[in-house]
Amino acid sequence: MLQVKNLTKIYDGGFKALDNISFEVPKGQFLAVIGLSGSGKSTLLRCINRLIDPTAGEIFWDGDNVTAATPEELRRIRRKIGMVFQHFNLVHRSKVLTNVLAGRLGYVNPAWSLINRFPKEDTEKALKQLERVGIADKAYHRADELSGGQQQRVGIARALMQDPNMILADEPVASLDPVLAHSIMKHLEEINKNDGVTVLCSLHFLDLVHKYADRVVALNQGKIVFEGLPNEIDDQKFKDIYGRDAERVG
Amino acid sequence: MKDNKKSSLLRSLSIGLAVLAVFVIYAYGFEVTKVNLEELRSEQRQTSLVRVTRALSQPDFFEYEQESQIVNAMVYVTCPADGSIPQVETPETTEPYITVSPVCAKAGEIVIVEGYNFAPNAKGPVRFVPGSDPTNLVELGNDVGQTNAEGYFKVEVKLPNRPSDEAQFIRATIRKNVGAPKFTQTAKDTWNKIIETVFLALLATTLGTILAIPLSFMAARNLMKPVRSPLASISLSTLGWPLGFAMGVYLVKWVSNFATPYTTNIVINLLSVVLIPIILSYVVRWALPQDNLSSTTLQVRLIRLAVLLIGVLIGFFGLYQLSGLIMNLGSGMAKTLGSLAFLGRFFIQLGDILKVSIPVIAALAAGGVLSNLLGKIGQRASEKLNISTVRILNLVSAALAGAVIFGLLGWLVEWLYQLGRPELTFWTPVIVGAVAGLLLALFTKPKDTLPIGLVIYTITRTILNTLRSVEALVMAIVFVIAVGIGPFAGVMALGLHTIVSLAKLYSEQVESIMAGPLEAITATGANRLQTIIYAVVPQIIPPYISYTMYRWDINVRMSTIIGFVGGGGIGFLLQQNINLLNYRAASAQMIAIAVVVSLMDYLSSVMREKVV
Missing domain, CATH: 1.10.3720.10 (MetI-like)
Incomplete structure (x- = not known):
């Protein structure tokens, strides 16, 4: 279970990205985080694995206090939390297989990984994950030779290599076309349903939220303005989340 | 409207001022850099410039073997007072010869020198030889004869101011190229x-x-920028560098004393160069398992550390043997390879470089490892221990680290300037460093992290820029x-x-x-x-x-x-x-x-x- 308690993040310039946020995510849930650009979705997801250090508040994951973890403990927490990014964040000049294997870096012996040596099981596992997301034939291509949708699958395979029990997906489909968006979301859904992995996914389109999410948290200017089931978002709630002038598109 | 006019007036005024300023700046620049075209136009400069340019346009790459044909002909500077013009016969011969006409003239007058039967298309100096000795090496003038296809040339020679009653000579030295061009x-x-x-x-x-x-x-x-560490970790890892340096140098000295007697024996060289990597690969595989997941007990870790240390010592022994092997091979090659002996000498140098760099590698590696280890211990300590213990640890370690850093700096000053006053170059910096460390420890909260990354960044940048x-x-x-x-x-x-x-x-x-x-x-x-x-x-x-x-x-x-x-x-x-x-x-x-x-x-x- 993920518990976020009174989380606040104030950036160096004084901008308050998150304002006293608290919520809980039970194990195995698919939680969608929605809100306008700049409402704090990315900051929230990055605070959970402390890519961004929160200013105040606490986060507990499976009983571990993430916010108080020492660097060594943090690495152990991070390696069980996969992350998928809007811009895929692959290393372009490396092979797809190397990109996927990078998901094991928290597990393998650092000395060996520095000279690019991974245990045989890990390499087999990486090929299996690529097969799972349907691009096994691209394993030895360079990452930047792949299309956007393929790159995001590599991103998912990399997250799967971590044997995660939670995946943080930061607008995973925002730079993909609608067809690809559904195929990527289906992969996340399948991981969520079959492996019981908790998924926190920030999304822009409400139809995706309706289709894939178990529950929704909506942010506006760093505050939670809605928390509940996807079909509870009516026109009034919609205006609360997206502002008075917003119109529904999807 | 009025405002506009005023501002446009102001603007043109400021442009005018700017132009004036630029003018003054360039005028001063000309003055300072001594731009002087007058000098360029002077005849002396012109001639030397021409000479240098011509020389530069004839790079000295190729030369020919040359054969010279040297011929003298008599000439009288000022005709004899009795008015008799000496007769010079024109020889009937196929050998090269020159004629001078007229045979006598006043100093400063021009005589015509013609050459016959010389090598075709060759050239060489045609000069006045003073004195009445035809073998005199002194030649005056700077005329050049250039023969045509028939081996004939004609030059006008201005007679120098060397009047004499006796006959003097004009000498033509026509040089011709022989054979193929060679590199100079x-x-x-x-x-x-x-x-x-x-x-x-x-x-x-x-x-x-x-x-x-x-x-x-x-x-x-x-x-x-993101590199931050608690104070105890920073100070301990600072202490780790010099300690590790000393340890590494000491250990390698010990290994070197042990290994050097064997380096001249090529059999031991070969054996150790082959066997040691095999041993090491087993050691490393056992001591550094690929899977980091299995959490091991402290005891196993310590044993692994000890085995690794022994492995490292064996490794350094192997490096010494390797350098010995390379040098032995090199000296063998240098003796037998003849013109390729430079390959052998290269090997000797390589072996020597390896031998010299082993202590450096060891010192750096030991420094790095020890500093890393102590830093980790410091990190752990400031995470696990309670605040007051951490405070004491911070105070002690920061004071020590400060003392060591400043002490080393003081030693550097002593070495550079040879002051010979230890109370100034040793005790003062040590005390100042310790106090600085103490102050730093007092003014940081015990468990806070400090931006050590930025400090290293700033220092590195400063050194690089300087x-x-x-x-x-x-x-x-x-x-x-x-x-x-x-x-x-x-x-x-x-x-x-x-x-x-x-x-x-x-x-x-x-x-x-x-x-x-x-x-x-x-x-x-x-x-x-x-x-x-x-x-x-x-x-x-x-x-x-x-x-x-x-x-x-x-x-x-x-x-x-x-x-x-x-x-x-x-x-x-x-x-x-x-x-x-x-x-x-x-x-x-x-x-x-x-x-x-x-x-x-x-x-x-x-x-x-x-x-x-």
Whole structure:
């Protein structure tokens, strides 16, 4: 279970990205985080694995206090939390297989990984994950030779290599076309349903939220303005989340 | 409207003032740089300019064997007083001869000299020989005879002011080329030196690149900014460096004493070079399991550490044997290979370099490992212990670290200036350092982390910028004193300058990488070193290669002039020839430089296209 308690993040310039946020995510849930650009979705997801250090508040994951973890403990927490990014964040000049294997870096012996040596099981596992997301034939291509949708699958395979029990997906489909968006979301859904992995996914389109999410948290200017089931978002709630002038598109 | 007018007036006034200011600035510039066209127009300058330009346009690359045909003919400067004109017969012969007409004339008058039966299309001086001795070596004048296809020439010679009653002579020395053209000595010297120049640049670039890469990471803000550590960890790892250095040097000395007697025996060399890597690979595989998951007990870890340490000692023994093997092979090759003996000498040098660098490697490695270990202990301690214990630990370790740093600085000052006052150069800095450490520990909260990364970044940047502003030529002067005149001084100077300038360029590339992959790799739980290897290195390889090529280019150009201050390479030859006014040789060297530099330019652009 993920518990976020009174989380606040104030950036160096004084901008308050998150304002006293608290919520809980039970194990195995698919939680969608929605809100306008700049409402704090990315900051929230990055605070959970402390890519961004929160200013105040606490986060507990499976009983571990993430916010108080020492660097060594943090690495152990991070390696069980996969992350998928809007811009895929692959290393372009490396092979797809190397990109996927990078998901094991928290597990393998650092000395060996520095000279690019991974245990045989890990390499087999990486090929299996690529097969799972349907691009096994691209394993030895360079990452930047792949299309956007393929790159995001590599991103998912990399997250799967971590044997995660939670995946943080930061607008995973925002730079993909609608067809690809559904195929990527289906992969996340399948991981969520079959492996019981908790998924926190920030999304822009409400139809995706309706289709894939178990529950929704909506942010506006760093505050939670809605928390509940996807079909509870009516026109009034919609205006609360997206502002008075917003119109529904999807 | 009125306002507009006023402002436009003001503007034109300010433009006028600016123009005036520019005028004054340039006028002063002309004054200071002594621009003087009058000098350029003076006849003396013109003639020397013409002479130098002509010499430069005839580079001294080829020469012929030459055969000279020397013929004298009588001439009387001032005709005899009795008015009798001496008769000179025209010989009927196929041998070369010259005629002078008229046979006598006053000083300053012109006589016509004609030559017959000389080698066709050859040339040589036609000069006045003073005195009445036809074998006199002194020749006056600067006329040149050029024969036509029939071996005939005609020159007007102005008689010098050397009146004499006796007959004097006009001498024609017509030289003709024999056989095929040969390279001159200058061409050979130039070739040797240009080879030296290219390799000087190659070595300097290699040395510089290897050392610039780690420095560039330390000078990259985006990598260093997130590095924060608690005070205890920082101070302990600071203490770790000098301790580790000393330990490494001591251990290696011990190994070296043990290993040196065996290095001359080639059988032991071979055996250890073959066996030790096998042993080491087993040791490493056992002590560093690939899977880090299985948490081990402290006991097992300590045993592994001990085994690793023994492995390292064996490894150093092996390195000594390797260097012995290479040197033995090299001396064998140098004796037997004849003209390829330089390969053997190269091996000897390689072995020597390895032998010299083993203690350095050991000291650096031991320093790094110990500093890392102590830093981790400090980190753990400040995480696990309670606040008051951490405070005490901080106070003690920071005071110690401060004392050590300042003590070392004091030792450096003592060594540089030889003050001979230990109370000033030892006790004062130690106390100041300890107090500074104590103050730092007092004013930081015990469990706070300090931005040590930014401190390292700032220090590295400062050193890089300072050294970069010293020109390679100036560095060469220092190194000429340190290692003697010759190309090695040039390698060191160019190498040092390459390190600092490449580190700066590299670090800017590191700063401009995409942050996304860095974030993604960090999120997988990778440690800092892994993040650098997997997210940073792949992104910076193309610019690194490209900058290295560019630097090699610069180094080739620099190495052509580093000889001016004694740094080896072609510059030495060039400067010598310019000073000796031997412009034809200097021209050969300038052309060689131009060819090599433009060839490098072309080559590096081709390679850059291929690789990047």
